[in-house]
Amino acid sequence: MNGVTAGRSSHPPPEAGAPNGAPLLALRDITKRFPGVLANDRVTLEVRAGEVHALLGENGAGKTTLVNVLYGLYQPDAGEIVVDGRRVRIRSPRDAIACGIGMVPQHFLLVRRHTVAENIALGLPQEGLLRPARRVERRIVEFATRYGLTADPGARIWELSPSEHQRVEILKALIRGARILVLDEPTSVLAPQEVSGLFDVLRRMKGDGHAVIFITHKLDEVGAIADRVTVLRRGRVVATVPAADVDRRALVQMMVGRDVESTLPRARAAAAGEALAAEALEADNDRGAPALRGLTLAVRRGEIVGLAGIAGNGQRELVEVLTGLRRAVRGRVRVLGRDVTNRTAAAICDAGVAHIPEDRVHMGVVATMTVAENLVLRRYRHPPFARGPLLDYDAIMRFAREMIAAYEIATPAATTPVRLLSGGNIQRLILARELAARPGVIIAAHPTSGLDVSATEHIHRLLLRRREEGAGVLLVSEDLDEVLALADRVAVIFRGRIADVLPVGDATPERIGLLMTGQAA
Amino acid sequence: MEEGNWILATVIRAVALGTPILWGTLGEITAERSGVINLGVEGMMILGALAAFVVAHLTGQPTAGLVVAAAVGGAAALLHAFISITLRANQYVSGLALTMFGLGLAGLLGRGWEGRPLLDTLPEISALTYAGLGVAVALWVVFYHTRWGIVLRSVGEMPAAADALGVNVALVRYLAVAFGGVMAGAAGAFLSLAYRPAWTEGMTAGMGWIVIAIAIFAAWDPLRAVAGALLFGALFHLSFRLQAWVAPELLKMMPFAFTILALAATAGGRRGLGAPEALGTPYVTGER
Ligand SMILES: Nc1ncnc2c1ncn2[C@@H]1O[C@H](COP(=O)(O)OP(=O)(O)O)[C@@H](O)[C@H]1O
Ligand SMILES: [Mg+2]
Numbered sequence: 001m002n003g004v005t006a007g008r009s010s011h012p013p014p015e016a017g018a019p020n021g022a023p024l025l026a027l028r029d030i031t032k033r034f035p036g037v038l039a040n041d042r043v044t045l046e047v048r049a050g051e052v053h054a055l056l057g058e059n060g061a062g063k064t065t066l067v068n069v070l071y072g073l074y075q076p077d078a079g080e081i082v083v084d085g086r087r088v089r090i091r092s093p094r095d096a097i098a099c100g101i102g103m104v105p106q107h108f109l110l111v112r113r114h115t116v117a118e119n120i121a122l123g124l125p126q127e128g129l130l131r132p133a134r135r136v137e138r139r140i141v142e143f144a145t146r147y148g149l150t151a152d153p154g155a156r157i158w159e160l161s162p163s164e165h166q167r168v169e170i171l172k173a174l175i176r177g178a179r180i181l182v183l184d185e186p187t188s189v190l191a192p193q194e195v196s197g198l199f200d201v202l203r204r205m206k207g208d209g210h211a212v213i214f215i216t217h218k219l220d221e222v223g224a225i226a227d228r229v230t231v232l233r234r235g236r237v238v239a240t241v242p243a244a245d246v247d248r249r250a251l252v253q254m255m256v257g258r259d260v261e262s263t264l265p266r267a268r269a270a271a272a273g274e275a276l277a278a279e280a281l282e283a284d285n286d287r288g289a290p291a292l293r294g295l296t297l298a299v300r301r302g303e304i305v306g307l308a309g310i311a312g313n314g315q316r317e318l319v320e321v322l323t324g325l326r327r328a329v330r331g332r333v334r335v336l337g338r339d340v341t342n343r344t345a346a347a348i349c350d351a352g353v354a355h356i357p358e359d360r361v362h363m364g365v366v367a368t369m370t371v372a373e374n375l376v377l378r379r380y381r382h383p384p385f386a387r388g389p390l391l392d393y394d395a396i397m398r399f400a401r402e403m404i405a406a407y408e409i410a411t412p413a414a415t416t417p418v419r420l421l422s423g424g425n426i427q428r429l430i431l432a433r434e435l436a437a438r439p440g441v442i443i444a445a446h447p448t449s450g451l452d453v454s455a456t457e458h459i460h461r462l463l464l465r466r467r468e469e470g471a472g473v474l475l476v477s478e479d480l481d482e483v484l485a486l487a488d489r490v491a492v493i494f495r496g497r498i499a500d501v502l503p504v505g506d507a508t509p510e511r512i513g514l515l516m517t518g519q520a521a
Numbered sequence: 522m523e524e525g526n527w528i529l530a531t532v533i534r535a536v537a538l539g540t541p542i543l544w545g546t547l548g549e550i551t552a553e554r555s556g557v558i559n560l561g562v563e564g565m566m567i568l569g570a571l572a573a574f575v576v577a578h579l580t581g582q583p584t585a586g587l588v589v590a591a592a593v594g595g596a597a598a599l600l601h602a603f604i605s606i607t608l609r610a611n612q613y614v615s616g617l618a619l620t621m622f623g624l625g626l627a628g629l630l631g632r633g634w635e636g637r638p639l640l641d642t643l644p645e646i647s648a649l650t651y652a653g654l655g656v657a658v659a660l661w662v663v664f665y666h667t668r669w670g671i672v673l674r675s676v677g678e679m680p681a682a683a684d685a686l687g688v689n690v691a692l693v694r695y696l697a698v699a700f701g702g703v704m705a706g707a708a709g710a711f712l713s714l715a716y717r718p719a720w721t722e723g724m725t726a727g728m729g730w731i732v733i734a735i736a737i738f739a740a741w742d743p744l745r746a747v748a749g750a751l752l753f754g755a756l757f758h759l760s761f762r763l764q765a766w767v768a769p770e771l772l773k774m775m776p777f778a779f780t781i782l783a784l785a786a787t788a789g790g791r792r793g794l795g796a797p798e799a800l801g802t803p804y805v806t807g808e809r
Binding site: 071073093094105109110112113119122123125127130131132172 | 686798
């Protein structure tokens with residue numbers, strides 16, 4: 001191991017929040033260009049030992065690109081990296097690891113079929129050839145207790161939850177001796193109560209003299225954990241400031257480049273007539289156990305019903321039954337007065353239901369196809385996009401350009417493959433496609449999860465506008481603030497049933513919290 | 522007694538025919554565990570068979586024939602590796618091309634060698650069978666109880682994870698594919714030096730395809746490959762044995778018909794039986 005690690009036990013940990021001395025890591029004037037975008041434009045970032053340094057920016061600001069450069073996954077077009085005062089060239093992750101850099105990527109890189117120990121042993125050549133998984137088990141337990149990262153070395157990755165995956169990724173980096181740890185949007189996969197657990201881990205690492213780069217687009221997290229914060233906007237550094245010196249508003253200003261209105265304009269609800277109804281629905285989950293147990297819920301035209309609840313109480317199954325992706329064992333589904341129980345997804349879509357799915361990358365788009373093609377996925381079979389058996393690409397491109405402008409989809413071109421877009425822009429694309437057909441019913445599952453401030457605001461406005469135009473919206477969200485800000489009525493789901501439906505005026509977080517946990521009748 | 526001898530002889534021949542199938546399968550399993558499918562087994566085997574025969578004939582050294590055959594198989598596999606790993610071409614097309622190329626080239630170069638007797642053969646078939654079993658056990662240990670095994674399997678399951686930990690994905694894949702070629706070449710040598718010491722065009726008779734099928738329904742496990750290889754050795758042999766009673770065309774189909782049945786039975790519905798997740802997909806650093 002390296003000198004810093006060895007010195008850990010003999011030196012007292014540096015005072016939290018007041019790290020001093022030369023930076024452990026410096027990125028100087030990093031520039032990285034992709035076809036059509038300047039993802040990093042002369043970015044300079046200095047990180048000290050014993051600090052949590054937040055990297056804040058909207059989606060597409062270039063945060064992931066910057067740390068991928070640091071980790072050797074991308075080669076910068078210009079700029080230099082200095083570790084411990086020495087200039088280094090990082091050509092591959094191997095070089096990065098040798099410099100003491102570890103990364104917990106946004107999308108975890110774990111072998112699903114292997115055990116925790118095998119995944120960790122993969123990165124430890126020094127453990128010897130024979131039975132490496134056995135040998136690392138002891139070290140896993142040792143590091144796990146030191147940093148409060150409980151993990152079962154023998155468990156297989158596919159058996160674990162996202163937060164456990166994250167712990168394995170952190171362990172992987174720490175056991176390899178990383179002094180500089182990069183976490184790319186680590187809280188996006190965590191439930192609110194799990195976030196504080198992660199922060200405890202980061203504080204212990206900081207106390208041990210590690211440097212932590214913490215990527216986020218959530219403002220509250222900056223104040224909660226960071227010592228300093230660097231704000232990126234459109235590939236450029238806006239500023240680096242001590243986290244204690246800035247408030248929320250100033251951060252938004254830096255991140256978005258303008259003030260964002262925090263109150264949404266909302267006309268009075270004019271709900272009339274039934275848009276969507278579920279009656280006594282029963283359905284099973286993937287493992288064949290009952291997930292919906294006689295669920296009844298109605299959404300009227302011109303209203304938003306928010307569905308609140310703790311994950312795993314049947315939200316996903318409900319959305320799937322309503323959109324034709326899962327069979328209802330019993331019960332009925334009605335859309336705009338027509339019975340569509342157990343009809344195909346295509347039939348339900350034609351009946352006027354728009355679906356904004358939970359997993360936007362895998363279910364919402366075909367990532368390898370272009371923006372234009374994805375925009376007509378719902379309607380390519382009909383004129384004006386189809387002429388007999390052929391597609392009219394002129395019409396498709398015209399429509400795509402209209403949608404890109406109207407929904408502010410940031411893409412180099414209409415012919416760019418969707419996989420190159422950021423999450424917020426993929427979501428805008430999905431909304432453009434789903435809402436352009438003016439559906440009478442919108443089922444939106446976690447529409448803003450993982451999105452930045454301006455994308456979230458944009459999507460909220462779109463949903464409200466459709467509601468004013470008379471659509472019935474079912475909004476499934478784990479973000480209670482979002483539900484309370486948008487919904488006219490709040491339905492709380494608990495163990496496959498609706499525990500209660502409250503008008504938003506009566507829906508206090510306390511009351512909803514009790515219903516969510518099954519403590520109120 | 523007559524009958525007893527017949528059964529014993531059948532078993533011995535079945536084990537003998539199972540041996541090259543086993544060698545080929547172990548090689549293919551290793552390659553596929555790294556994420557590269559190589560449909561060129563048939564081509565590598567036939568090239569190995571011809572090379573072994575020619576070298577043994579010229580030098581009088583069957584062992585030299587075996588070594589050269591292994592080298593030829595490895596070289597042919599490197600061609601596939603270059604095309605599918607470095608150039609990232611479609612693995613299935615490249616492998617098929619290798620089979621066609623191997624069969625064609627061996628047919629062409631082998632013209633003058635057909636019908637010549639081979640005096641110095643590999644005598645001890647059983648020793649070669651045991652060697653195959655030894656390799657199977659060794660591979661099982663390597664796959665599941667060594668660091669190399671973790672690296673190999675991770676590269677085949679999720680190359681991005683291995684890459685992020687500093688593993689050279691391309692190198693691992695090259696080595697695994699080359700090992701597959703070496704084993705296939707050696708399997709070919711077995712056919713032309715030991716099983717039926719002679720050179721005939723097309724003498725591998727579709728064995729390379731059986732190998733690919735066994736890799737699948739052995740669920741990429743070297744020990745299960747042993748059972749599969751013996752079973753198919755028996756089927757292959759029976760198809761020769763029963764020629765007096767059943768139409769030869771039907772018999773020739775038997776191992777392949779059985780392959781289809783076995784694959785259908787082990788497909789395991791939607792999820793399959795655990796093929797390496799990245800099997801057949803080229804890896805590009807940082808691709809999303
Ligand atoms: N591999 C890539 N190829 C092309 N463009 C990319 C690639 N990776 C990122 N980009 C683009 O670079 C910009 C910055 O992206 P990213 O670094 O992922 O942002 P962030 O992590 O801050 O959300 C975006 O416009 C994105 O579309
Ligand atoms: Mg990112």
